[in-house]
Amino acid sequence: MESENKVPKTKVFAVRTYTRREYDVAKGILNRILSARESIKKIVSSQVLDDIIRDLEEVISEIKSVKLEGKGSVLEKILSRRLQNLVLSLERIVEDLKNISTRFKDLNDKIVKYSSENLIKVSYDPIPGDLWEKIADEFRIIGSNLQTHTETLAELIENVKTVFESVATREIEEKLKNIVNRLSGFTSNVTSINYPKIYSILVHEERPGYILVEAQSYTDVEKAVYGLRYAKLPRSQSTTAEEMMKIFKRKPKAEMIQVGAIVEIIRGPLVGLKGRVTRVDPKKREVTIEILDSNYPLPFTIKSYYVRVIDQTRTEER
Incomplete structure (x- = not known):
């Protein structure tokens, strides 16, 4: 039997952004993500559904008190x-809505309980992401059930319009329509509310x-990502977190460049120029180069990932 705490398999997607x-x-x-969490908190702690249930119960009482004319007639019996x-x-429907209201309250209690435990000391949110996932999943299921009951109520009211017209209870019909709209x-x-299951976001200077x-x-x-400024939806191709970590655990580019190597600038305003490396700073991931085609020494420092090694073994004389 698989453990309930088993970490789900994740995928890594490259989202294109403006530089x-x-x-x-x-x-x-x-x-x-935080906005979705706040929206869930607001809904599960609200009294809107309870107010709707109370008003619906009052309308039910009014319907029960309706007196029909023509007692004993066939029409009276049908109505x-x-x-x-x-x-x-x-x-x-009231019982179903009460059940949904109870489930919302249970979710709210969980959120309050998790928050009071302060499981994360330094964070935008004291509740861990894996707990929020469970809350969001349950919230989505409750929402789906609520959608079904809402549609059932709307269809029911539509189907009994002739009854209200026959017993002259337009006021009750309007109240029910108002409840359906609310x-x-x-x-x-x-x-x-769409809660995206995002586990991590990485911004890397080399990408x-x-x-x-x-x-x-x-x-x-x-x-x-949809609708975010400066972002484009990624392609559906993905890799795994394990494979991505292998890439970032590779030796930094600065440590792979030797003094004296001939490099070409591949980014920035000096793109295309070639130079000789005179100094390497692995900690800052920077290299100092001298432009080869210059009539006088022109050393400057640039990030190591802004250059491409042409020849690691040869040193060109100016």
Whole structure:
């Protein structure tokens, strides 16, 4: 039997960004995740659904008190039976909505409990991401159930319009329509929350124009990135976090460049110029080079990932 705490398999996607806007995109993704969390907190702690349930119960009481004319007639019996069926259907929906309200309250209790435990000392959010995933999954399931009951109520009210017209209870019909509209609005707020399962975001100085996003699926990255300024949706191709770590554990480029090597500048305003390396600073990942085609020494320092080694063994004389 697999452990419930088993870490899910993740994928890493390269999200294209405008140059020097990598951190803006990373912050945008983080803010989108935090915004989804705040929206979930707001909904599960609100009293909107309880107010709707209370109003629906009042309408049910009004329907029960409706007095029909023509007692004993066939029409009266038919209308009475239809009203009874309507009441039973509404009462079942009320019970279902109460169950959903209880589940929302349970989620709210979990959030309050996790927050009070302060499981993460320094963070945007005291609740760990894996716990938020469980909360978001349960919230999504509750939202799906709520959507079903909302549609059922709307369909029920539409199907009994003739009953209200026959017993002259337009006021009750308007109240029910108002309840349906409020419930639909609340349901829309619930189902519109998309919580992306993002596990990490990496901005690397050697990968300008890209950020690496570790997620459960491409859909999660799409949720997190769609509509963000300075970002483009990544392709569906992905790699694993393990493979990505192998790349970043490789020897830094500065340590691979030797003094005297001939290099070509591949980025920046001096792109295309060639030079000889006179100094290497592995800690800062910088190299100092002298331009070969200059009539006088022109040394300057540049990041090591801005150059490409042409010849590591040969030293050219100026």
